[in-house]
Every structure is written in C-alpha cells, then in structure tokens.
Amino acid sequence: MSKNALVILLVAACALLPLVLQLLGQRQVYWLFVVSELFILAIVAVSLDLLMGRSGQISLGHSGFVALGAYSSAILNERFGVDLFVGALAGGSLAALASLVLGFPATRLRGHYLGIVTLGFGIAVDQIALKWDALTGGDQGIHLHKPVLLGLDVATPVRMYYVALVALVVVVLLVWRLTGTRVGRAFAAIKDSEVAAAAMGVPVARTKVLAFICSAFLAGIAGGIYAFLAGFVAPEDFGIDSSLLYFAMVIIGGMGSIPGAIGGAVVVDAVKNAAATVSGLSLAILGGMIVLVVLFFPGGLKALLRRHPAARTSVAERRSVAVAQDA
Amino acid sequence: MTLYLLQICLAGLAQGSLFALAALGLVVIFNASTVVNFAHGAMGMAATYVAYVLITSFQVPFALAFAGAIVAAFVLGVVVQKFLLGRLQGAPVLTQIVVTLGLFMFLEGILGLAFGYNPRPMAAPITMGPVTLGGLVLRPQDVVQLGVLLVLCVALAALFGATKVGLGMRAITENPYAARLMGIPVGRVLAMAWGIGVLLAAVAAMLAAPTTSITPNMMDTIVVYAFVAAILGGFGSLIGALIGGLVLGVVVNLIAAFLAPELAMSIVFGLLLLVLYVKPDGLFGRAMVQKV
Amino acid sequence: MLEAHHVTVRFGGLVAVSDLDLVVPDRGVFALVGPNGAGKTTLINALSRVCPVAEGTIRLDGTDILGLLPHQAVRAGIARSFQRAELFPTLTVLENLLVGLHAQMTTGLEGALMTPATRAEEKAARSRAERLLRELDLWELRNASPADLPYGHQKLLDVARALISEPKLLLLDEPFAGLTDAESPRLLACIAAAGKRCAVLMIEHHFELLEGIAERMTVMNFGRKIAEGTPAQVRADPEVVRCYLGTGRAKVAEAATC
Numbered sequence: 001m002s003k004n005a006l007v008i009l010l011v012a013a014c015a016l017l018p019l020v021l022q023l024l025g026q027r028q029v030y031w032l033f034v035v036s037e038l039f040i041l042a043i044v045a046v047s048l049d050l051l052m053g054r055s056g057q058i059s060l061g062h063s064g065f066v067a068l069g070a071y072s073s074a075i076l077n078e079r080f081g082v083d084l085f086v087g088a089l090a091g092g093s094l095a096a097l098a099s100l101v102l103g104f105p106a107t108r109l110r111g112h113y114l115g116i117v118t119l120g121f122g123i124a125v126d127q128i129a130l131k132w133d134a135l136t137g138g139d140q141g142i143h144l145h146k147p148v149l150l151g152l153d154v155a156t157p158v159r160m161y162y163v164a165l166v167a168l169v170v171v172v173l174l175v176w177r178l179t180g181t182r183v184g185r186a187f188a189a190i191k192d193s194e195v196a197a198a199a200m201g202v203p204v205a206r207t208k209v210l211a212f213i214c215s216a217f218l219a220g221i222a223g224g225i226y227a228f229l230a231g232f233v234a235p236e237d238f239g240i241d242s243s244l245l246y247f248a249m250v251i252i253g254g255m256g257s258i259p260g261a262i263g264g265a266v267v268v269d270a271v272k273n274a275a276a277t278v279s280g281l282s283l284a285i286l287g288g289m290i291v292l293v294v295l296f297f298p299g300g301l302k303a304l305l306r307r308h309p310a311a312r313t314s315v316a317e318r319r320s321v322a323v324a325q326d327a
Numbered sequence: 328m329t330l331y332l333l334q335i336c337l338a339g340l341a342q343g344s345l346f347a348l349a350a351l352g353l354v355v356i357f358n359a360s361t362v363v364n365f366a367h368g369a370m371g372m373a374a375t376y377v378a379y380v381l382i383t384s385f386q387v388p389f390a391l392a393f394a395g396a397i398v399a400a401f402v403l404g405v406v407v408q409k410f411l412l413g414r415l416q417g418a419p420v421l422t423q424i425v426v427t428l429g430l431f432m433f434l435e436g437i438l439g440l441a442f443g444y445n446p447r448p449m450a451a452p453i454t455m456g457p458v459t460l461g462g463l464v465l466r467p468q469d470v471v472q473l474g475v476l477l478v479l480c481v482a483l484a485a486l487f488g489a490t491k492v493g494l495g496m497r498a499i500t501e502n503p504y505a506a507r508l509m510g511i512p513v514g515r516v517l518a519m520a521w522g523i524g525v526l527l528a529a530v531a532a533m534l535a536a537p538t539t540s541i542t543p544n545m546m547d548t549i550v551v552y553a554f555v556a557a558i559l560g561g562f563g564s565l566i567g568a569l570i571g572g573l574v575l576g577v578v579v580n581l582i583a584a585f586l587a588p589e590l591a592m593s594i595v596f597g598l599l600l601l602v603l604y605v606k607p608d609g610l611f612g613r614a615m616v617q618k619v
Numbered sequence: 620m621l622e623a624h625h626v627t628v629r630f631g632g633l634v635a636v637s638d639l640d641l642v643v644p645d646r647g648v649f650a651l652v653g654p655n656g657a658g659k660t661t662l663i664n665a666l667s668r669v670c671p672v673a674e675g676t677i678r679l680d681g682t683d684i685l686g687l688l689p690h691q692a693v694r695a696g697i698a699r700s701f702q703r704a705e706l707f708p709t710l711t712v713l714e715n716l717l718v719g720l721h722a723q724m725t726t727g728l729e730g731a732l733m734t735p736a737t738r739a740e741e742k743a744a745r746s747r748a749e750r751l752l753r754e755l756d757l758w759e760l761r762n763a764s765p766a767d768l769p770y771g772h773q774k775l776l777d778v779a780r781a782l783i784s785e786p787k788l789l790l791l792d793e794p795f796a797g798l799t800d801a802e803s804p805r806l807l808a809c810i811a812a813a814g815k816r817c818a819v820l821m822i823e824h825h826f827e828l829l830e831g832i833a834e835r836m837t838v839m840n841f842g843r844k845i846a847e848g849t850p851a852q853v854r855a856d857p858e859v860v861r862c863y864l865g866t867g868r869a870k871v872a873e874a875a876t877c
Contacts, residue, residue, distance in 0.1 A: 105600050108607035111420035112363035116554045120596030127593045174731040181730030181737060188709040189718045196705035198689040199667060201722025244432055251425055280439025287432025294426045
C-alpha cells in the first residue's frame with residue numbers, strides 16, 4: 001500500500017471515529033475531547049518540527065506562541081464575540097508577530113543561547129499572562145462563549161472534533177507542500193549548511209526568522225482553536241511543562257518528518273493522559289524516552305517506522321540506487 | 328532611602344551567590360565538554376534529596392549530610408558524563424541539549440514520583456539570629472551563602488591555576504586533540520569537570536534548601552538565572568559567571584522591590600535579549616568562528 | 620571579467636592575503652595553486668564575500684562586489700563549491716540542485732498553496748536540474764540522499780549545484796581533493812565544459828591534473844602572489860620550484876627558507 005493511500009485511510013478512520021464511538025456506546029464526549037486535543041497537539045508538534053527538525057533552530061518556549069494564540073482567541077471572543085475562524089487567525093498572527101521580536105536576535109545566536117532565550121520567552125509569556133489580570137483574567141482565566149465558525153454553530157463535541165481534524169489536515173497539507181517548494185528547501189539548507197545555503201543565494205538570517213514566523217503562526221492557530229475547544233484558558237495550560245511536552249513530541253517522533261511529529265504527539269499525549277493521576281510519572285517516562293531515543297534510536301519513531309512496508313519503497317529505491325552506483 | 332537600597336543589594340548579593348555558584352558549575356562543565364547542562368538544577372536538586380534522606384531516615388547530622396549530598400552530586404556528574412554524554416562525543420549541539428533536557432525531565436519526574444511534590448523542609452543548623460550592622464540587617468544565611476561562594480571561588484582558582492587536573496581542563500578547552508596527544512587523560516578530566524560542575528549546583532541547592540524547602544522543581548528558578556548569568560559571562564569565563572550571577576541577584580531583587588516580583592524573570596529575559604542583540608556572544612564571550 | 624587589485628585580507632593580526640592582484644577573463648579555466656596555508660581558500664572566500672576584505676578592490680564586469688553580502692554573491696554571478704562539499708543531506712540530489720536556483724526563483728510562502736505560478740516555476744526549475752543531472756550522468760541518483768553517494772559523486776554534485784545558476788565566475792575549492800583516479804575524469808570533463816561557458820577559478824594541488832585543463836595559473840605563498848602564467852611557464856619559474864615544487868630532497872631543505 002502506498003504512503004498516500006495509508007494517509008487517506010488514517011484520515012478516513014479519524015473522520016469515522018465519532019460514529020464508531022456512538023456505536024460502541026462509549027463515553028463519546030470524553031473521548032472526542034481527548035482526540036480533539038490530540039489533533040491540536042499534533043498541529044503544535046508539526047509547527048515545532050518545522051522549526052527544529054526542518055530548519056534546525058531551537059524553541060524551548062513554544063508554549064509561549066500557543067498561549068498567545070489561545071489568549072487572543074479568548075480575549076477577542078469574550079469581549080467582542082469573534083468566531084473561531086477570526087480568533088484562530090488573530091492568535092496565529094499575534095504569535096507570528098511575537099516571533100519576529102524573538103526571531104531577529106535568534107539569527108545571531110548559536111544553539112544553546114537560542115535555547116535559553118526561547119526558554120525565557122515561554123516563561124515570560126506565562127508570567128505576563130498571570131500578572132496582567134485586567135487583560136487575561138490572571139489565574140482565574142477567561143471563559144469563552146459557545147464556539148461559532150463562520151456562522152455555523154460548532155458548540156457540540158462532535159462538531160469541534162471535526163473542526164480540529166480539518167484544521168490538522170489543512171496544516172499538514174500546507175506544511176508538506178511548503179517543504180516541497182523553494183522556501184521549504186531553503187529551511188533545510190540553512191539547517192544542513194549555512195555557508196553553502198548563503199552561497200546558493202539563501203539569505204540565512206531572514207530565512208531563520210521566516211522559519212520562526214511560520215512555526216509560531218501555526219502554533220498560535222493551534223492555541224486559538226484550543227481556546228474554543230476547551231472553552232476556557234488559564235496560565236496553567238501553558239508554561240515550561242507544556243513546552244517540554246511539545247519538545248518531547250518532536251524528539252520522540254523523529255525530527256524533520258511530519259508523520260514523525262504526529263506520531264510523537266500521539267505517544268506523548270497517550271503517556272500524559274495515562275499517567276495523569278500519578279504526579280511525576282509522565283515526566284519521568286517522557287524524559288527517559290527522550291534519553292533512550294537520543295542514545296539508541298536517533299531517528300525517533302520515524303526511523304522505526306522506516307521498517308514498515310508502506311515506507312519500504314522509498315528505502316528500497318534508495319538502496320538500489322546506491323547499489324547500482326557501486327556496480 | 329540609601330539604606331533601603333543597600334539592604335536590597337545585600338539580599339541581592341546573597342541570592343546572587345546562589346546564581347553564581349550554579350553558573351560557575353555550568354561554565355566548568357561547558358568549558359571542558361562544550362555542553363550546556365540543562366539538567367544542572369535537577370541534578371543539584373537530586374543531591375539535596377540525598378541529604379534529606381540521610382537526615383530524616385538515618386539521623387545524620389547536617390554537616391555530614393551536606394557532605395554526603397555533594398559527594399553524591401559529584402558521583403552523579405561523573406556517571407552522567409561517562410555513560411550519557413560520553414557516548415555523544417562529537418554529536419551536534421542540538422543532540423546534547425536534547426539529552427540533558429531529557430535527563431532534566433527524567434530526574435524531576437523520578438524524584439516527584441519517589442517523594443511527591445509536597446515541600447520537604449530542610450532546617451539549616453543556624454541558631455544565630457540576624458545581626459544589625461550600621462543600620463543594615465545581616466542575616467546569617469546570607470553571610471553563609473556569600474562566604475561559601477568566596478571559599479569555592481578560591482578553591483576553583485587554585486584548582487585551575489595550580490593543579491594538574493585543573494590545567495588539564497584548561498588544555499582540553501583550548502584544544503582537545505592536542506591535549507590527548509600530550510597524554511592528558513581526556514576522559515578522566517571530562518568526568519572530573521562534570522563532577523565538579525554538578526557539585527557546585529548541589530552546593531547552591533543545599534544553600535537554597537532551607538529557604539525554598541526541597542521539591543523536585545526547587546532549582547528551576549535558580550538554574551534559569553544561572554543560565555542567564557553564564558550567558559552574560561560569555562559562557563566560557565568563570566569570572567564572568569561569578570560577576571554575572573552576583574549582578575543578576577542584585578538586579579532581580581531591585582526589580583522585585585521596585586517593579587513587580589512576578590515579572591522579574593520576564594524583565595531579566597527582556598534585558599538578556601537586548602544584551603545578546605548587541606553582543607551575541609555575551610558580555611565577556613569570545614566569538615566562535617566557523618571554518619569552511 | 621574579474622578584476623581584483625591590491626586585495627588584503629586580515630584576521631586579527633594574521634595577514635592571510637597580502638596585496639594580491641588577480642585578473643580572470645570571461646571564459647576559461649584558471650588555477651590557483653600554492654602550499655597549504657598560502658591563502659587560496661581565503662581568497663576564494665573573499666571573492667564569494669564570505670570574509671571581509673581589509674584593503675583593495677574587486678570588480679566583476681566593472682561592478683564593485685565588495686559591498687555584497689554572502690547570499691548576494693550568486694545573484695551577481697559568482698558561484699562556488701567547497702573543500703568539503705557542504706551538501707544538504709536532508710534533501711535529495713535533485714533538491715540540492717534546486718537550492719542552487721534559489722536566487723533565480725521567486726516563490727515564497729505561497730508555495731504552500733501550490734498556486735499555478737508556483738507549479739510553473741517548480742516545473743521550469745526541475746527541468747533545468749534534470750538537464751544538468753543528465754549531462755553529468757547523475758539523473759538515476761536524483762532521489763538519493765547525498766550522504767549515500769560515493770565521495771566522487773558528492774564533489775561532482777557540489778560543483779553541479781554551483782553550475783546550475785549559470786554563473787559568470789565559478790569558484791572551485793579543491794574539487795579533486797579526496798577523489799580516486801577513477802572518479803577524476805568525470806569531474807575534469809565537467810570543469811572543462813564549464814570553462815567554455817564561464818570563467819572557472821579553481822584551487823588545486825595536483826599539478827599534473829591542471830596542466831591538461833588550466834590555461835593560466837596563479838601561484839600563491841604566504842598570502843602573496845609569487846608567480847603567474849601558463850602551466851609550463853609556472854613550472855619553470857625558479858621561485859615556484861624553490862618554494863613549492865622542488866626537484867629533490869636537497870631542494871626541500873632549501874625550500875624551507877621560503
């Protein structure tokens with residue numbers, strides 16, 4: 001089965017999930033929420049992978065962008081009643097703007113400095129959200145009105161589920177298309193060799209900032225949608241713990257791969273939900289997994305999946321090509 | 328007013344000594360192995376749990392427990408270097424960041440599992456009350472913190488200046504390949520550097536413990552400021568880390584007193600961003616040139 | 620035509636290139652030779668604007684290029700290869716070449732939407748890349764990762780990546796370094812062909828290789844030009860013989876006084 005067929009099958013399966021749940025009589029509301037949240041996490045993972053895996057930058061504070069998106073949606077909705085579409089777009093735009101501020105110094109910073117600065121960004125957004133209670137409601141948070149999308153009432157779990165699913169599919173399509181064109185190639189080029197990229201005409205600093213902007217925009221949109229999904233935003237939804245979760249998703253899933261990022265999101269979310277009641281357990285498991293991945297499975301899930309039949313064509317193609325060369 | 332200001336500066340220096348200690352540890356590790364140890368605070372925190380167990384379960388006196396903690400920290404540093412980072416020699420920066428971050432998560436999680444997130448108190452064996460000197464209130468713990476910093480700085484200076492091990496570390500920083508050719512046991516020196524680095528983090532943690540109580544995330548704030556201090560110092564200069572830590576302590580306390588304590592870290596990062604925009608290698612850093 | 624006059628490049632106290640004059644005509648293969656540390660790569664770096672020039676002028680077809688940033692060099696018509704290939708292992712062979720066309724393409728983020736303009740531009744770029752890959756007999760490998768290629772092919776790809784932008788000046792930094800005797804002919808043919816279309820300035824150590832392909836050589840030592848001319852002329856130059864080529868063990872001792 002080709003890769004494309006597999007993807008279509010997966011999307012179809014996701015689309016049918018609400019029906020399946022209904023037939024099985026399971027706690028539909030609960031599971032729909034969990035999977036919707038997973039879709040949104042997957043969007044964040046894809047956005048972070050675009051920045052880290054594809055473009056070779058670092059973001060240890062990605063929750064900052066998600067928070068900006070979520071709070072934009074929440075504030076605009078609570079005060080002006082904006083719908084999901086406008087809220088999410090506003091969220092993405094604000095996050096993208098913030099990334100500009102972060103992006104410029106980023107172009108001058110090497111690895112760990114960038115990591116620490118982005119860490120600080122995540123912390124700062126969290127602290128400001130907590131402190132600026134006139135705008136953000138402080139630790140009380142903000143409650144949103146019932147979600148509406150372009151005139152359509154999407155206030156039910158099933159409808160929000162499809163909103164999240166469609167958003168994920170759209171984001172994946174956009175990012176996948178981008179990586180196959182000029183800008184996506186430029187991202188990979190600056191990651192692999194800045195010097196060579198510059199020699200080819202890629203404006204390295206500007207491209208780094210662009211990577212930040214794209215990644216932040218998508219993360220902000222995810223946050224914007226999440227606000228409507230949960231109906232409530234508060235600082236505790238974001239912060240270092242979330243940033244570390246996103247980070248884990250990308251590492252465990254395998255960097256530089258969209259399916260990897262989504263797979264990583266599934267794993268991390270599963271661990272988080274399964275271990276939710278025991279404090280420290282999910283952190284310990286995820287931390288341990290990260291260390292193991294780095295030491296023994298450097299490609300993450302993506303590399304393990306390479307052994308899968310659907311992926312075999314590309315691997316075989318490569319091997320046969322290399323063999324033909326040696327002949 | 329000036330007295331108030333001086334009081335804040337004093338408190339700032341005392342707190343800054345913790346930042347400086349942690350930052351010194353970070354820089355020692357970085358100088359020898361070019362790795363930024365994102366698990367630094369967590370490793371120091373783990374050592375305080377060792378002391379806690381020694382005190383509560385084995386009735387060990389504080390001084391011995393302190394010693395036990397720093398020995399445990401040293402061992403932890405060596406073990407992490409030998410079995411974790413050692414395998415990743417030559418890996419890209421991102422990989423090293425990832426592994427130490429994973430370690431950070433693992434340590435916090437495991438200790439949270441083992442001991443829970445409720446703060447465990449650690450009483451400092453200081454019976455003396457605060458002393459007033461010329462209008463300034465001196466708390467014994469502040470004096471101890473600064474004193475310990477001073478002592479360790481002298482020890483570090485002696486180590487790097489005079490001992491074979493210290494010189495070995497400096498050689499490795501300059502040129503690991505040549506150091507190996509000269510017969511310097513690079514593996515052993517790296518392990519020592521990590522041991523010493525984590526030891527310094529543990530000292531900072533133990534000094535902080537009486538105030539913050541022991542929790543899995545007790546060092547999170549301190550280590551974040553330690554990163555900033557190390558960066559300001561150029562992440563290579565020990566003196567830079569020392570000054571950076573102390574100055575940062577004062578700055579943080581000034582912000583807390585005159586602006587808003589909850590925004591201290593945000594403001595510090597804003598300032599850091601400005602500093603790095605102008606001087607991307609830190610205030611004292613040397614630029615790293617890429618050879619093509 | 621490249622005209623570099625009185626070029627001096629300094630790194631702190633070290634003078635890597637000192638008062639160097641170099642003129643390279645519109646077409647042909649020209650060699651830059653000299654012992655290690657002579658400043659050849661630094662000169663190439665200066666010409667491709669990777670490193671700053673302390674003194675002197677450099678003009679390409681009359682236009683001053685010293686004000687250019689590294690990523691603007693290719694737009695001015697200067698492309699280069701690297702001593703260590705510096706390929707993009709994340710991308711396929713074909714995609715590596717497409718990056719070489721980055722400066723000539725305009726698709727931005729709208730590429731995510733796959734607009735008709737994007738599609739057209741991609742198609743045109745890919746057919747250009749296909750033509751070049753077929754010329755170099757690399758078409759079968761177009762979907763491979765450069766990391767999987769034998770070293771000779773990697774160096775060839777590196778040169779191809781510079782060639783695809785159809786530069787006026789092609790700078791090659793030791794393209795034959797590390798190649799086996801079996802791999803060299805292909806690269807040689809590629810460079811010779813390129814020399815008919817544009818100016819090629821290549822750094823190389825293998826004198827024998829150069830004698831067949833280079834029409835003129837410039838010899839550098841300690842940052843200065845010590846000789847220039849056809850390979851035959853240079854080979855006979857006493858200064859070059861003394862410092863670089865040598866004629867036996869006794870001469871090596873004498874060369875130590877360079």
